[in-house]
Amino acid sequence: MIRVQREDFDVGQEINRFSNDKHDIGAVCTFLGLVRDLAGDSIKTMTLDYYPGMTEKELSKIEAEARTRWPLTDCAIIHRYGTLEPGDRIVMVATASPHRQAAFQSCEFLMDYLKTRAPFWKKEDTGDGEKWVEARASDDVAADRWTKSVE
Amino acid sequence: MKLFYFAWVRDKMGRDGEQIQLPDGIHTVGEFIEWFKNRGTAEAEVIGASEMVKMAVNQEYAGPSHPISDDDEVALFPPVTGG
Numbered sequence: 001m002i003r004v005q006r007e008d009f010d011v012g013q014e015i016n017r018f019s020n021d022k023h024d025i026g027a028v029c030t031f032l033g034l035v036r037d038l039a040g041d042s043i044k045t046m047t048l049d050y051y052p053g054m055t056e057k058e059l060s061k062i063e064a065e066a067r068t069r070w071p072l073t074d075c076a077i078i079h080r081y082g083t084l085e086p087g088d089r090i091v092m093v094a095t096a097s098p099h100r101q102a103a104f105q106s107c108e109f110l111m112d113y114l115k116t117r118a119p120f121w122k123k124e125d126t127g128d129g130e131k132w133v134e135a136r137a138s139d140d141v142a143a144d145r146w147t148k149s150v151e
Numbered sequence: 152m153k154l155f156y157f158a159w160v161r162d163k164m165g166r167d168g169e170q171i172q173l174p175d176g177i178h179t180v181g182e183f184i185e186w187f188k189n190r191g192t193a194e195a196e197v198i199g200a201s202e203m204v205k206m207a208v209n210q211e212y213a214g215p216s217h218p219i220s221d222d223d224e225v226a227l228f229p230p231v232t233g234g
Contacts, residue, residue: 051207051228054207054211091233117231118231118233120233122233134230134232135202135229136232
């Protein structure tokens with residue numbers, strides 16, 4: 001399940017939706033990404049831009065890839081766009097599987113791939129002006145691990 | 152051809168997209184980039200920026216040898232930073 005939306009989401013509600021009518025789920029793993037402000041008060045707002053159409057397509061491809069690698073009962077990727085503040089939820093990835101290893105690993109895989117492939121762009125407003133966040137090489141390294149460790 | 156710009160590429164270009172007619176002889180992404188960077192100052196800055204821009208053709212990532220035509224939707228954008 002893929003959702004790109006401006007509105008906030010309720011993590012508990014999203015997870016409950018997974019296990020409501022299914023009894024073959026043994027493990028649910030979730031990742032929640034928040035707007036952070038490491039310096040304390042340097043970031044006023046963060047605005048997320050995306051490419052309507054392509055973003056959803058890329059997320060669907062990433063989900064499909066995860067499902068070929070791990071036995072997933074369910075999978076959810078929710079990503080917000082628009083203007084957010086420190087502490088706000090940006091992204092949630094949740095995976096459900098009969099087994100915990102598959103839930104853990106696929107959740108991390110989905111985030112690593114999302115960060116390097118899904119067309120989203122962050123712009124930080126520090127109060128002194130706006131600046132587009134630059135891509136990090138460490139994110140590419142994290143995503144590349146998965147090309148070497150195919151199960 | 153429908154051309155879209157995102158993030159700092161849009162800021163540099165001063166618009167979020169445009170409709171263009173591909174000049175004769177442009178059949179691939181690589182040829183398009185060559186032509187685009189010589190079209191104006193903003194274009195040259197976008198292609199020459201230290202952060203390498205990515206291209207998508209019909210909403211799929213496309214490398215230099217990928218074919219393009221006037222019927223395509225093409226986008227130029229920086230490396231992604233979501234999540």
